[in-house]
Amino acid sequence: MSPYTEDELKAKIHGGYILESPEEMTPGYRKAIIVQLTVQADTELMSAPAYWLAARHAPSTNTQVSAHAIIQDELAHANIAYRLLEDMGVSKEHLVYGREPHEFKHPYGFDQPLDNWAELVVANGFFDRAGICLLGDVHRNTSYGPLKRALVKVDMEETFHLRHGEVWMRRLARAGGAATELLQRCVDWMFPMTIEWFGLPDGLKRHSGQLDYKLKGLTNDELRQLWMSSTVPLCEGLGLKAPAHYDEQKEEYVLEYPFPCQYDPEVKRWLFEDGEITWQAVFERWKGRGPMNERYVESVRRSRGAVGSWLN
């Protein structure tokens, strides 16, 4: 039982107070951080099978080893976040093995197949960068001490994944021809996918408590801008066309397509021509999950029974 009321805790937190144990949490704080950590853990977990299937397309043994090192990092990050949840009385076992695939809380982007090496490295360049924007902000601002410490390792390793993505994007962009065309096709579907990942615009945002409890510091729109502020110049520098540019007058990045809009996962294409859709329609698409959802979940669960038998 928390010794504080919700308002007392919020006031203390805004004065710089750091919680060190679940006993100090109010019900509101506990609920908000459980949602945050579940999304974080599920996202790290689901990135592993997505990257693993794509790593088969690595152009050499050495590059496949790098890809597998990234996958191992992601699994460790997932484990660390689930472990924090376990201390709040949430069962890691249930979260990993007891839910239906569609109940996982990772973003829609990690329900999509990554079909070639270019898609894997752009996932590193775009998705892992989104992870750094989101988790770097949590690291700087979170009021929960154990999470702040856990993120030291996570931030360090996500930066390595991002570098892997950027180095390879540069290589493919310089190669020209088919490699560069492939890279541009990745940007075409993965850029808007990441933009959508940051969620509802601030003007429509339902009150979540994550800012009140200082579980993060930046709003969705601020995080989206932060992501674009490094991704758009990266693409421009590589001669790739990203559907956004910096607007000098507005002093922010603006999208050059209707946002949000509909996505066709079968052909990996955003239906810009159909115009803007409602966020309700986006939530319905997310809820329906993407084409790889069940396969990815099955793939991380597969060896569960086997571990016990290896020990006997």
Added chain:
Amino acid sequence: MSPPLGESVYEVFARKSRGDPLRHIGYVDAPGVELARVYAWKTYDEENWFEMCVVPRGAVIPVNRPEGPWARNLPKEGDER
């Protein structure tokens, strides 16, 4: 759903270099000491640690703080430890 392997928690401590403090860097679930060592080494591989060790959570006895993950290990009244 309970863990299938009777896992318990191991706290992980590590020292980056000679002369550095031994810091609590996290924790892992494992069914025994041997796997706890492996999980800790493979999970917290962000540094080339000079020294790492694992301690069963039940073995950490709080001295001054009656809450947090180790609180349940506080000696009860009448305990002879």
